[in-house]
Amino acid sequence: MSELKDATGADVESLVLARVLAALGGLVLEVEEQTPERGWIRVDPARIREASRILFEDLGGRLATVTGIEVRDGIDILYHWCLDADHYVATVKGLAQAPAMAIDSVGQDLPAADWIEREMHDLLGAEFTGHPDMRRLLLADDWPEGVHPLRRGFKVPKVDSEGKRETQEWAGAPDEAARKREFSRPRRPQPGRTLINIGPFHPLQEEAEFFQLYCEGETVVDMDVRLSYNHRGIEELSTRMTWDQVPFLVERVCGICSASHPWAYIRAVETLCGIQAPPRAEYLRTIVAELERLHSHMLWLGLAGHFLGYNTVWMWAWKYREPIMDILELITGSRIHYANNRIGGVRRDVSPDLYGEIRKAVDSIKAPLELITKAVIDDPVLHARLKGVGVLSYDEARRWGVTGPTARASGVPIDVRRDHPHGAYDEVEWQVITQTEGDVFAKAVVRCLESFESIKIVEQCLDQIPDGPVAAEVDHIPRGESCSNYEAPRGETFHYVRSDGGPGPVRHKIRAPSYVNIPSFRASCIGQQVADVTIILASVDPCYSCTERMARLVDAQTGRPMGTFQDMVRASRERTRRLRKEC
Amino acid sequence: MSLTTFGLKKSPWVYHVNVGACNNCDIEVLELLTPRYDVERLGIVLVGSPRHADALLVTGICTRQAEPRLREIYRQTPKPCVVFCIGSCAMTGGIFRHAYHFSRPVDEVIRDEDPNAIIAYIPGCPPKPEAMIAGAAKALAAL
Numbered sequence: 001m002s003e004l005k006d007a008t009g010a011d012v013e014s015l016v017l018a019r020v021l022a023a024l025g026g027l028v029l030e031v032e033e034q035t036p037e038r039g040w041i042r043v044d045p046a047r048i049r050e051a052s053r054i055l056f057e058d059l060g061g062r063l064a065t066v067t068g069i070e071v072r073d074g075i076d077i078l079y080h081w082c083l084d085a086d087h088y089v090a091t092v093k094g095l096a097q098a099p100a101m102a103i104d105s106v107g108q109d110l111p112a113a114d115w116i117e118r119e120m121h122d123l124l125g126a127e128f129t130g131h132p133d134m135r136r137l138l139l140a141d142d143w144p145e146g147v148h149p150l151r152r153g154f155k156v157p158k159v160d161s162e163g164k165r166e167t168q169e170w171a172g173a174p175d176e177a178a179r180k181r182e183f184s185r186p187r188r189p190q191p192g193r194t195l196i197n198i199g200p201f202h203p204l205q206e207e208a209e210f211f212q213l214y215c216e217g218e219t220v221v222d223m224d225v226r227l228s229y230n231h232r233g234i235e236e237l238s239t240r241m242t243w244d245q246v247p248f249l250v251e252r253v254c255g256i257c258s259a260s261h262p263w264a265y266i267r268a269v270e271t272l273c274g275i276q277a278p279p280r281a282e283y284l285r286t287i288v289a290e291l292e293r294l295h296s297h298m299l300w301l302g303l304a305g306h307f308l309g310y311n312t313v314w315m316w317a318w319k320y321r322e323p324i325m326d327i328l329e330l331i332t333g334s335r336i337h338y339a340n341n342r343i344g345g346v347r348r349d350v351s352p353d354l355y356g357e358i359r360k361a362v363d364s365i366k367a368p369l370e371l372i373t374k375a376v377i378d379d380p381v382l383h384a385r386l387k388g389v390g391v392l393s394y395d396e397a398r399r400w401g402v403t404g405p406t407a408r409a410s411g412v413p414i415d416v417r418r419d420h421p422h423g424a425y426d427e428v429e430w431q432v433i434t435q436t437e438g439d440v441f442a443k444a445v446v447r448c449l450e451s452f453e454s455i456k457i458v459e460q461c462l463d464q465i466p467d468g469p470v471a472a473e474v475d476h477i478p479r480g481e482s483c484s485n486y487e488a489p490r491g492e493t494f495h496y497v498r499s500d501g502g503p504g505p506v507r508h509k510i511r512a513p514s515y516v517n518i519p520s521f522r523a524s525c526i527g528q529q530v531a532d533v534t535i536i537l538a539s540v541d542p543c544y545s546c547t548e549r550m551a552r553l554v555d556a557q558t559g560r561p562m563g564t565f566q567d568m569v570r571a572s573r574e575r576t577r578r579l580r581k582e583c
Numbered sequence: 584m585s586l587t588t589f590g591l592k593k594s595p596w597v598y599h600v601n602v603g604a605c606n607n608c609d610i611e612v613l614e615l616l617t618p619r620y621d622v623e624r625l626g627i628v629l630v631g632s633p634r635h636a637d638a639l640l641v642t643g644i645c646t647r648q649a650e651p652r653l654r655e656i657y658r659q660t661p662k663p664c665v666v667f668c669i670g671s672c673a674m675t676g677g678i679f680r681h682a683y684h685f686s687r688p689v690d691e692v693i694r695d696e697d698p699n700a701i702i703a704y705i706p707g708c709p710p711k712p713e714a715m716i717a718g719a720a721k722a723l724a725a726l
Contacts (some may be wrong), residue, residue: 055636113664139647139649139684140647140684141648142647143647148681154683156681156682156683159676159680159681159685161680162675162676162688163674163675163680163685163687163688163691164687165674172683174647201600201601201650201652201656202651207604209647228646228647228648229603229646229648229649229652230601230603230604230643230646230649231603231646231648231680231683231684232603232646232679232682232685233646233682233683233684234682236677236682236683237679237681237682248678249678252605252607252678252679253605254605254606254706255604255605255606255607255608255609255610255709256606256607256610258607260607290650299610302617312616315618318614318617318618319617319618319619322619322657335611335709335711336607336610336611336709337708337709350691372682
């Protein structure tokens with residue numbers, strides 16, 4: 001299925017790949033064309049920064065993520081570039097040669113690669129020359145130095161069904177000395193700045209995360225975030241499971257994307273095997289995924305209302321979301337973890353008797369959704385509160401590689417459902433909603449309008465769904481590698497799998513949408529008022545269980561923690577109240 | 584029955600701690616507050632600080648980074664308090680129990696801190712909101 005071609009690009013079939021090769025010119029060492037939408041290019045590792053610049057600037061690529069894999073000669077670093085307008089994913093490989101395992105940092109030019117390089121430093125021990133900030137990102141403070149869980153030879157002792165480890169002596173056993181080292185300590189604020197801590201535990205944050213806002217007066221001048229509270233090590237766990245067990249695991253990457261992650265994984269495996277799910281299965285996947293998007297967008301609208309002091313919006317949005325949860329339970333058996341996807345198709349068929357129920361549920365939320373949308377779009381207080389707040393410009397959105405509603409609100413017209421066709425999305429009529437302002441208001445509008453598109457998609461799927469089998473036979477998973485993506489409610493989720501022909505993946509890289517959306521806070525929060533930060537943070541619909549896997553405010557002069565997240569929510573609500581009087 | 588236990592049973596104030604969950608149990612916990620389940624009508628109130636809480640709703644696998652924070656939160660909670668381990672992950676580590684970043688099951692961490700801690704378990708992945716209400720009712724009846 002895949003073959004090695006020579007480096008000149010003269011005989012590649014895809015015009016897009018030929019264009020990429022022409023632009024990269026003498027940097028290319030080896031090319032492999034897997035399918036008409038996937039190409040793998042090995043380049044000279046010494047010139048990886050140049051290759052990245054060409055792909056980002058000249059070809060308009062978006063750095064989806066970077067995968068690191070330990071190979072015989074060192075660590076292979078795979079830069080996955082999405083050329084969305086061309087429906088193409090080009091992966092550029094560079095080898096970080098052992099024993100130094102070092103490669104030039106792309107993160108110093110392109111912020112999209114910042115976190116992922118830190119992550120690979122943690123998990124694989126790769127070194128990135130020139131990276132400005134190599135502190136720990138994902139591993140705990142007490143994780144011993146120099147132990148990398150994704151390296152070969154790393155073993156975790158067995159754990160019984162009660163959750164007890166058979167031995168406490170293993171490579172990753174807690175090391176109290178590591179806790180005191182520089183990499184686990186937050187940066188100190190400069191004199192004249194205040195540090196405000198948000199997290200790690202707070203009632204309004206469903207998840208543990210720890211943000212640190214560096215402020216001058218009321219203005220945020222810098223931000224930092226510490227992850228690890230939610231890091232569960234799913235990528236390593238996945239390599240100890242079988243191909244068919246992994247969907248259940250990746251479903252639990254994040255509870256609100258539990259249709260999206262398995263779908264992205266399954267698409268990658270299906271590309272690797274060269275199989276296609278039957279049309280009925282693609283329709284059923286689309287219906288469940290769109291119902292999930294609907295409930296997720298309503299959940300966000302509710303929470304955003306809650307942060308602004310509009311608790312009515314919260315209660316309404318969550319009340320009207322219930323029929324969707326019921327229908328998901330009816331067709332998949334569970335309110336949240338659906339377990340309906342498998343390699344080659346879906347696990348369970350949906351009886352045509354249920355179509356009416358689905359239609360009724362989707363119909364029932366149209367009127368409330370219109371009501372909420374109008375309440376959001378026409379409310380003068382919300383205009384005053386959200387317009388021009390937390391602007392992420394088009395250029396910044398591209399540089400940070402953001403995806404989903406966050407990108408679309410900044411005028412970057414990307415949507416995996418349209419750009420990388422799959423499922424039933426190319427057989428139904430729907431639109432990609434974009435706005436140009438890039439502020440919090442635009443993000444709210446994008447989500448409201450997208451919900452209507454999801455309703456349209458579900459209704460058309462129910463009209464057109466063909467009969468037939470719901471799963472294709474899969475013999476075995478051949479050797480090779482593959483990557484794929486899916487548009488989760490928060491943005492693109494990207495999966496990479498590598499097989500050695502065995503029972504499970506030997507490397508599985510997962511990049512969830514919040515992983516690229518959250519770091520863009522550094523572009524959108526800086527220069528903003530403290531009272532606006534909560535809603536800006538909430539505007540990308542952050543999902544920390546996805547990201548791994550935190551911020552705090554500190555007084556600039558004394559270095560003492562200043563406000564709590566609660567104070568900030570209070571400040572945020574007071575500002576809404578003040579504006580309401582003025583309007 | 585002491586006055587504090589009476590107060591706890593009459594209207595338990597709960598604090599939600601996520602120590603490394605996939606978000607699902609957390610959404611279902613928030614779901615409890617919204618109109619369909621509306622646990623405030625039963626006197627259950629979600630509060631913003633462990634110092635105000637009678638019960639901790641713990642979700643997730645207790646990761647290495649979160650374990651010392653969970654202990655600190657438990658120390659801050661006034662006693663008597665009930666710790667609810669919500670979901671398979673909080674009970675045993677669930678599907679993630681073999682992971683390198685998994686510390687110990689939540690009940691062990693709490694017992695380590697306080698051998699007489701009152702711990703209730705609500706199994707499920709995630710438990711349905713109805714199951715959480717039933718679990719809370721049973722645990723309070725047993726006090």
